Amino acid sequence: MSEWEALENECRSCRNCSLHIERTNVVFGIGSREAEVVFIGEGPGRQEDLLGEPFVGRAGKLLDDMLSLINLDRKRIYIANIVKCRPPNNRDPLPEEQNNCFHWLDRQLTLLSPRIIICLGRISAMRLIKQDFRITKEHGLWFKYGESDITAIYHPSALLRDPGKRPETFVDLKAIQKRIKDTCVRTY
Numbered sequence: 164m165s166e167w168e169a170l171e172n173e174c175r176s177c178r179n180c181s182l183h184i185e186r187t188n189v190v191f192g193i194g195s196r197e198a199e200v201v202f203i204g205e206g207p208g209r210q211e212d213l214l215g216e217p218f219v220g221r222a223g224k225l226l227d228d229m230l231s232l233i234n235l236d237r238k239r240i241y242i243a244n245i246v247k248c249r250p251p252n253n254r255d256p257l258p259e260e261q262n263n264c265f266h267w268l269d270r271q272l273t274l275l276s277p278r279i280i281i282c283l284g285r286i287s288a289m290r291l292i293k294q295d296f297r298i299t300k301e302h303g304l305w306f307k308y309g310e311s312d313i314t315a316i317y318h319p320s321a322l323l324r325d326p327g328k329r330p331e332t333f334v335d336l337k338a339i340q341k342r343i344k345d346t347c348v349r350t351y
């Protein structure tokens with residue numbers, strides 16, 4: 164059994180926080196296990212819980228459109244969340260839930276060793292970039308996460324609620340595309 168398979172099997176039986184009680188599926192993550200580029204959201208919603216995949220439904224469709232704008236697709240990247248089970252009523256994951264869950268993502272990132280990480284939304288950026296991250300002011304800026312370059316853009320759900328944020332996100336996506344071209348060996 165590969166390290167990935169062992170990690171996924173272990174994660175799928177996790178009961179480290181109370182989010183396991185109402186979950187239908189653990190949403191482990193999806194994409195290439197050789198990916199140089201990783202997108203990280205906050206947690207599964209209703210459709211994701213039902214299907215066991217991150218970013219399906221309307222927000223997932225918009226994410227796919229955003230990826231295609233910069234010549235990416237799900238097969239060449241990896242997509243995961245800060246917590247792997249759905250918070251009730253789509254509330255933000257609580258700090259203790261994030262703390263209990265984070266080691267799964269940490270182990271995925273260790274296996275992937277990505278060159279570029281893109282946080283989707285505030286919760287992911289506050290966890291991976293800095294606690295006081297302000298998505299309205301700091302989206303599109305670049306930071307380091309270990310050896311990886313890391314940035315944050317608006318969550319697709321936020322773009323569905325407020326289409327006025329889309330032009331800024333288009334600029335951020337184009338900067339991400341350039342960073343991938345300059346940094347990644349296999350993605351382009």
Ligand code: SF4
Pocket residue numbers: 174177178179180181182183189246247248260263264267
């Ligand atoms: S959210 Fe994470 S820590 Fe909580 S039960 Fe699910 S996999 Fe385990």
